[in-house]
Amino acid sequence: MDAVLDNFDVVLRGFGYTIWLFLVSAVISLVIGTLLAAARVGPVAVLRMFATTYVTLVRNTPLVIIFLFFQLGAGKIFDWLRFSWVDVHIGGFDFTSFFTAAVASLSLYTSAFVCEALRAGVNSVSLGQAEAARAIGLPFVGVMSQVVLPQAFRAALPPLASTFIALLKNTSVAGVFGVLDAAGRMKGFTNDYADQRWGIFLAFALGYVILVEIVSAIAIALERRWRVA
Amino acid sequence: MSAPGVLYDAAGPATRARHRIYSIVAGIALVGVVAFLVYRMSATGQLEYEKWEPFLTPRYIEAILIDGLLVTLQMAFSAIIGAVVFGLFFGIGKLSEHTLVRWPCWLVVEFFRAVPVILLIIFCFYAVFGDTDELSRRTYWAVVMALTLYNGAVLAEVFRAGINAVPKGQAEAAYAIGMRKTQVMTVVLLPQAVKIMIPAIISQMVVALKDTSLGYVVAGLGLTRIAKPIYTTFFNHVPTIIVIGGMYVIVNLLLTALAMYVQRRLVGEKKVLEVAMVGEQTPQPVPFHKGDTGGGPA
Numbered sequence: 001m002d003a004v005l006d007n008f009d010v011v012l013r014g015f016g017y018t019i020w021l022f023l024v025s026a027v028i029s030l031v032i033g034t035l036l037a038a039a040r041v042g043p044v045a046v047l048r049m050f051a052t053t054y055v056t057l058v059r060n061t062p063l064v065i066i067f068l069f070f071q072l073g074a075g076k077i078f079d080w081l082r083f084s085w086v087d088v089h090i091g092g093f094d095f096t097s098f099f100t101a102a103v104a105s106l107s108l109y110t111s112a113f114v115c116e117a118l119r120a121g122v123n124s125v126s127l128g129q130a131e132a133a134r135a136i137g138l139p140f141v142g143v144m145s146q147v148v149l150p151q152a153f154r155a156a157l158p159p160l161a162s163t164f165i166a167l168l169k170n171t172s173v174a175g176v177f178g179v180l181d182a183a184g185r186m187k188g189f190t191n192d193y194a195d196q197r198w199g200i201f202l203a204f205a206l207g208y209v210i211l212v213e214i215v216s217a218i219a220i221a222l223e224r225r226w227r228v229a
Numbered sequence: 230m231s232a233p234g235v236l237y238d239a240a241g242p243a244t245r246a247r248h249r250i251y252s253i254v255a256g257i258a259l260v261g262v263v264a265f266l267v268y269r270m271s272a273t274g275q276l277e278y279e280k281w282e283p284f285l286t287p288r289y290i291e292a293i294l295i296d297g298l299l300v301t302l303q304m305a306f307s308a309i310i311g312a313v314v315f316g317l318f319f320g321i322g323k324l325s326e327h328t329l330v331r332w333p334c335w336l337v338v339e340f341f342r343a344v345p346v347i348l349l350i351i352f353c354f355y356a357v358f359g360d361t362d363e364l365s366r367r368t369y370w371a372v373v374m375a376l377t378l379y380n381g382a383v384l385a386e387v388f389r390a391g392i393n394a395v396p397k398g399q400a401e402a403a404y405a406i407g408m409r410k411t412q413v414m415t416v417v418l419l420p421q422a423v424k425i426m427i428p429a430i431i432s433q434m435v436v437a438l439k440d441t442s443l444g445y446v447v448a449g450l451g452l453t454r455i456a457k458p459i460y461t462t463f464f465n466h467v468p469t470i471i472v473i474g475g476m477y478v479i480v481n482l483l484l485t486a487l488a489m490y491v492q493r494r495l496v497g498e499k500k501v502l503e504v505a506m507v508g509e510q511t512p513q514p515v516p517f518h519k520g521d522t523g524g525g526p527a
Binding site for chain 2 (some may be wrong): 125173
């Protein structure tokens with residue numbers, strides 16, 4: 001435990017990177033996932049096929065393989081995918097090519113799950129709701145914005161929360177690929193302080209548990225707020 | 230889709246014609262993107278025969294299948310077996326009437342569900358199996374133990390939900406004819422719940438199989454390990470990643486198909502049992518479906 005307490009600022013910075021990875025990837029995957037979901041439930045057959053193929057492929061590929069692709073493969077096809085042009089520094093955090101590659105991998109991976117969560121939400125709205133809305137003369141925009149999407153979004157919230165909790169845990173893979181996030185620091189500490197491995201593990205595990213509980217508390221609060229009594 | 234959906238009404242002839250135009254435009258755009266990708270791959274030499282040759286050479290195919298795929302499957306399978314035992318123990322423990330049993334079980338399950346598998350693997354590799362000399366065996370057991378703990382915690386929730394899904398009258402009837410708690414569980418509840426659980430266990434195996442690749446954090450084993458000697462020898466990173474990734478996808482699709490088949494045979498058309506993530510109450514009441522005659526989520 002001394003190793004963690006003596007280097008507490010290093011540990012905190014590690015979790016800082018974890019949070020940055022989570023936030024940036026969450027926003028990007030929400031955008032891509034929404035577009036994919038729109039394509040997947042939309043009327044255009046080609047886009048539907050594309051979105052289905054993408055989701056099936058990505059969901060069944062291990063995240064490590066996607067990270068490996070961005071570390072070793074992508075830069076050989078497109079030079080800009082080496083991300084060597086990224087060099088941003090905000091408040092002591094360095095966002096370099098490793099960070100960007102991690103965000104790209106996490107976002108592409110998570111967007112497939114976001115798409116599935118949103119699609120499940122849309123599918124859970126029963127046909128009768130839309131039919132009733134059309135029957136009372138609401139136009140398409142009204143049917144969507146007043147009846148279907150509010151219900152779909154509420155139903156999509158629990159699976160979305162699960163997806164984002166999984167994303168938070170998945171950021172730990174970035175620690176293997178050059179980002180000094182919490183998992184990367186934990187590996188370094190475990191290597192350096194052989195006699196304190198139990199304490200190091202418990203300390204870092206506790207950090208992740210706290211972050212996960214915060215995300216799930218936010219999800220539960222949102223569910224409560226949007227619940228229709 | 231010609232059937233009327235919840236999002237839009239059945240399309241008339243004008244709308245259908247419009248959708249056809251969208252389809253054609255989107256199709257051309259997608260083909261353009263794919264063609265550009267293939268062009269870039271061939272321009273950067275990724276499609277040359279030498280780079281793909283190892284995957285047509287029997288010696289390498291054998292290595293990929295035996296040292297790669299087989300080891301990965303073994304790890305996933307061992308982990309799931311362990312996870313079932315772990316899950317049964319803690320899942321039933323969470324249902325106990327004794328607070329002193331229920332609370333520790335809850336704590337263990339929540340902890341291992343919330344901790345990233347990578348942390349567990351690092352910990353098991355260095356702290357638990359640190360004295361094992363042979364590197365591949367050490368990696369193997371570290372990954373299996375980490376995946377057992379994580380998947381076991383997830384399965385504990387699945388088992389709890391499965392047992393809770395058995396109609397209440399079953400347990401009440403069993404108590405009424407004088408059965409003991411253990412008997413009610415082993416003779417009445419578990420046999421009925423197993424039906425619901427088996428497809429969920431197979432689905433969880435997809436997760437375990439994907440997570441075996443996280444062994445990359447220590448020394449790596451199985452498919453993820455076998456990639457390195459290939460791409461360092463032939464300098465064919467892109468083809469190797471495509472082939473290895475493809476193998477994971479194929480095996481996982483087969484497993485998913487198996488889970489769906491078993492689901493149809495054992496349970497009928499209902500969806501495979503799913504559990505909420507950490508911290509959420511598991512049987513999610515969906516209040517806005519109340520009084521809804523249509524089919525809500527099962």
